[in-house]
Amino acid sequence: MAIFCGAGTKVLVQGITGRDGSFHAKSMLDYGTRIVAGVTPGKGGQTFADKVPVFDTAAEAVAATGAEASVIFVPPAAAAGAVCEAADAGIKFVVCITEGVPVRDMLKVMPYLQERGVRLLGPNCPGLVVPGQTKLGIMPTSIVKPGAVGVVSRSGTLTYEVVHQLTQAGLGQSTCLGIGGDPVIGTDFLDALAAFADDAQTRALVLIGEIGGDAEERAAQFIRANLKIPVVAFIAGRTAPPGKRMGHAGAIVSGGAGTAADKEKALAAAGIPVAARPVEIVPKLREIWRDA
Amino acid sequence: MAIFCGAGTKVLVQGITGRDGSFHAKSMLDYGTRIVAGVTPGKGGQTFADKVPVFDTAAEAVAATGAEASVIFVPPAAAAGAVCEAADAGIKFVVCITEGVPVRDMLKVMPYLQERGVRLLGPNCPGLVVPGQTKLGIMPTSIVKPGAVGVVSRSGTLTYEVVHQLTQAGLGQSTCLGIGGDPVIGTDFLDALAAFADDAQTRALVLIGEIGGDAEERAAQFIRANLKIPVVAFIAGRTAPPGKRMGHAGAIVSGGAGTAADKEKALAAAGIPVAARPVEIVPKLREIWRDA
């Protein structure tokens, strides 16, 4: 089992003939992701990697292939439009990798998705890997291993760092999920935690937060109230100065709110061990999880 | 029984202190309509006609009185806003009397109402009367009489003319409904016909249409497919020249579509007698309805 998708999920790739789209679509195919269709307007009728049919529109792609999920690699100005296109075509799980999407565009997309019962992961996220089953996104699969630890993170490479350490320590993962670093994202910590709570395979969790907003504080409350499995957290950005954007648009500490200290305090208050360094995550997990 | 409302319906009047609003609110009270509240911003705390409390907002009015339906008498520029306010406050049946509401405003209101499960009657309509029970709108009650004939119309005074003739002929009415003459209205013939079909009291129907659009054509099909009771129709505007607006914004014949001849043909094809003059309605009804 896993969250949001699995080995059988039929996947559409929007922007499949672009530079990033084609590279990562091949990488997903290599990992065994069941990519059934691609979309690039004007390239309908072509075939990608000798096996994936390309369509002009998502509607045609879904009609022809029954795709259930979509991974989006299109430029920022077109990303929100591509999300709506996927939703309108009947896709129920959309992963938007694109970085730099204007926040206003996402504000307008959200109710559109809600009306159609569509889950969005991202934007500005690495997507997710279900080790041994499927990958929807850009995470390196060499560092993952099937297992019982769920990983959810606002970051990209920092997630890889942590997953790498888990794998090296022999702790496989159920699903590794990057929710993205933007202020407005489709799936937040709470959504991910709720999904992990329902996943029998996931028996421990690592949560990787960062400065900005109050997602980690709310996650802490949610975990205390709803999660029965052990959780270890890490927060990036202790040294970030206020008011500056630390790469991720969401990573701005404003007016004293959203600091790493606030978040660590909230997590600690909820009984969740917080690692001071990435390298402490595995030991902390072993302290509270007898299976580790 | 009746459609959309009844003697017990608790009614809010928006714009109750205005010239038209106060006049018609008094007239409704005289007929026995259960007006529980009025709204005029800035006049919250006043009392109308010695018994109806006035509030600044519809939300306050509904919270304090449990109003279920609303009748709107506000200027055209504020009408769409008032409809949204009523819907947002939890009102489920809104009657908008206001004439001259821009069509774009109504286009934007429609999904707002749909999301909230709200029925709108109008705008630019005389509202409805349930003879002997209640009135939500501006119809003269001196001409109505309780009975078994449902009346639905796109017009105002023409409806009065027809209702007057029915009453003079001894044919009482279950509900007299004016759906309004604008191109975009909340309740159309089909909605009204469906409601009449479910109303046990209504045992015959008079449908008064006019030129413009294809509402009468669709009504004809609906009646043939779904209504078991006798129906007589009348269409106003046989002599209207194409392209000109005949008072009602909806009453424009454009490009040969929406003519009276088209509508009469569609009704006749559905087996519905069409009166050539208002005065023929009662005789035609008597021809096909043994109870008349």
Next chain:
Amino acid sequence: MNIHEYQARDIFRRHGLPVPEGRVATTAAAAVEHAAALGVPVMVKAQVLTGGRGKAGGVKFCPTLDDVRRQAGAILGMDIKGHRVGQVLVTPAADIAAEFYLGMLVDRRTRRPILIASAAGGVDIEEVARTAPEKIIQRQIDPRYGLLDHEALAVGLALAAGDLGRARQLAAALQKLYVAFMGADASLAEVNPFIFTPQGQGLAIDAKINLDDNALERHPEYEALRDLEAEDASERAAREAGLSFVKLDGNVGCLVNGAGLAMATMDLVQYYGGMPANFLDIGGSSNPEKVVKALSIILADANVEVILFNIFGGITRCDDVAAGIIEATRRLDIRVPIVVRLTGTNEQEARRLLAGTSLVPAETMDEAVKKALELTATKPKNK
């Protein structure tokens, strides 16, 4: 309210549609001057508030300035379906590789804006709808979101048969047309044709916008677009007086309260073999000023041989209305007979008031119409 092509072009241009340059002339000499400035070949196009200009010879291709002079001279002053041509638009003629129809209007049934598009552009869209409905694309637009990128592109791809360059230009044009349509409070906005030049450039060649009369108040700039010369004098007077009025060709002047009843009254006049001189809804008012204004507008029409009032007093009391009518008729020098039918609230009192006047009373619509027709010089055969 209908506006001229050149005015619709301005609105479209402001919304970013690719509208070629154009200038308006009221004389052939000015048209030549504009054509010289723009460079020939040009199109010279009659500016009239009706369709079918092309068939009537009101749109001409002019390869030379001499052609411009001759054609503009012929078009200016031309009568097209009763509209005199007072202005022509001079605009560069483009080579046409393909023509499309793009339109936005209000769909009463779904209560939504609707997009209509066709690859069979440049001809009457109603004609296409009749003869080849499969060539017409319709798409409802959700006003909460507007015309979304993927919706517009799907239409563009369908229209352009796989030509991505054209598809993207058509999609962008449709999105701009939608914004113009909503922003302008239009009841109709169309580009017919939207063309592509052999070089692949998309151009909005012809523009049409009908404005929602209910929204004129929030667009004060529209008053300047009104073509007072193209408007009938009586219709203008009625509009300025706040009366809903349409001029017709008959001899029975009608004053009715309510639009539906007014139409039914006109129909009844025709039913009995007569011809109404007008549509007029005086509303529920018993205000003598309004009645005076309405009467004087109708009486300005020399064809009018009789006046017919048909008033259903509901909330308004009939005696109030009768008093208003009596006062109004006293203040005007009226030489045609007046039939008054007043029914409803306080009907008896009203009839008593009328008894002391030369106004001809009637109890029912049918009686009133019949009496009115009997009073016309050219009495119809009664049915």
Next chain:
Amino acid sequence: MNIHEYQARDIFRRHGLPVPEGRVATTAAAAVEHAAALGVPVMVKAQVLTGGRGKAGGVKFCPTLDDVRRQAGAILGMDIKGHRVGQVLVTPAADIAAEFYLGMLVDRRTRRPILIASAAGGVDIEEVARTAPEKIIQRQIDPRYGLLDHEALAVGLALAAGDLGRARQLAAALQKLYVAFMGADASLAEVNPFIFTPQGQGLAIDAKINLDDNALERHPEYEALRDLEAEDASERAAREAGLSFVKLDGNVGCLVNGAGLAMATMDLVQYYGGMPANFLDIGGSSNPEKVVKALSIILADANVEVILFNIFGGITRCDDVAAGIIEATRRLDIRVPIVVRLTGTNEQEARRLLAGTSLVPAETMDEAVKKALELTATKPKNK
């Protein structure tokens, strides 16, 4: 991107908010000239990209032109939280009968725009939130419909305690503020205070807008709003090179791929007692040009004593990145040691490449940070 008050005022004014006139001066003499033109009394306000101007003495009421000369002279050149004041805004001083706070921002939790308003205006809203949260009104806005009339009026009535005139002006201001907020692609738009004069006129006295960096491309006009003088030279160079960079005060120059890992690396430097010189995300690229640019920006900082690369090769191969780093370091004259940690895909190949260079390899983040700190002149006490 943050912009100055006077720039935010222009955006608000274009959206119909009642913003008093104002002029910007870079010298006391120009300020006096503006004040004379506007008429005293005026306010003279420091234009700096930080809050707390008032407390720092950067906002002054000037009843006379002499006051303007003295105060503008004092404010220009002032240092407010590290920002040098280069411009002042001169604007007519208004009598204040009441002050309100009006703001729009993005609510991450509900993923909606949110309206924040308070009758406790003119003071720091975060302070009000802490001390008197009941004085703050919050309302989510549905972007499908915008801020509807009844929503805005309800907030206006709540703020104005039943004063309908004020309520309507506040409601209108909120609706315009929302349109400005969305139209400008802002992440924050606020008016604090929105005042009423004793005569009942509403005025937007102070304006603040933060723009969404992701949306700058579709607002080319914003480039002109950027205050190049207020921006750190290295941050500007990074921005122009497309690098995500923030200047800090330490001595360890950090080059990391990915924002989260970059923050975690900075944190680790501090954990081991050091201080990072910067935040820098070089992205997934192994392009030597980008590495050269990043290195030269960091090396321009005289405080930097060591360079620390922390790269997690995922999709990007570590050997590619190593080759890029080696080439970049060859093309620059670098006099500080460089520690390189490369992990992930093709890590072994990368380490072999580094073996032939003076670059100091490390296997883990912790090892890399410790090695870097050991190479600084002022070695921290290791934990």
